[in-house]
Amino acid sequence: MAPASKVYAHEEDIEELEESSVQFQALERRVLELLREAGEKGVLQRELWKKLDVDSRKGLKILRKLESQGLIAKEQVVYKGRKTYVLKLAKEAEEVQIPGFLEEIPCFFCPFLHKCASGERDIYSCAILQEWLNKDD
Ligand code: SF4
Structure with missing residues (x-):
């Protein structure tokens, strides 16, 4: 083994x-x-x-x-x-x-926003964004 x-x-x-x-x-x-x-x-x-x-x-x-x-x-x-x-x-x-409804979106407070915006990071594989999108409330 x-x-x-x-x-x-x-x-x-x-x-x-x-x-x-x-x-x-x-x-x-x-x-x-x-x-x-x-x-x-x-x-x-x-x-x-x-x-x-x-x-x-x-x-x-x-x-x-x-x-x-x-x-x-x-x-x-x-x-x-x-x-x-x-x-x-x-x-x-x-x-x-920042309007209240925008404060919920994790990307606005994320240190990698510029990397996602430039395509350097893949937003589709972001666990933080997925977790937020899958939230029930
Ligand atoms: S997709 Fe993920 S890594 Fe990219 S800015 Fe949003 S929270 Fe940050």
Whole structure:
């Protein structure tokens, strides 16, 4: 009997998969909602982890992505004697109002949208899109 072959995935591939997951995208949207609700006073980074129920590793990944898209702003502060950040919605993000029915479509929040639009990725084999299309509600 032939030994079972092992498949090794690169760490970047796993991270890319995680960042394109429906759960990750839902968390990104939740961050933006929370920051929008907080307004000018913003949210302490550590409070954000609690509200999202995620660890700092995952939380930082989400923030890095939103920051690179110019959607959030970070301000360093000292809180209870320790350096941390207050997070706010970037001015540009405050102005973007996506109609409710479009917020449901995963492609609008997907980091691979440009690849699908250019044909580099095949939308027909996208599990995220299929899952959304097959949803009952
Ligand atoms: S079809 Fe493309 S843009 Fe839409 S969710 Fe899938 S990978 Fe993202």
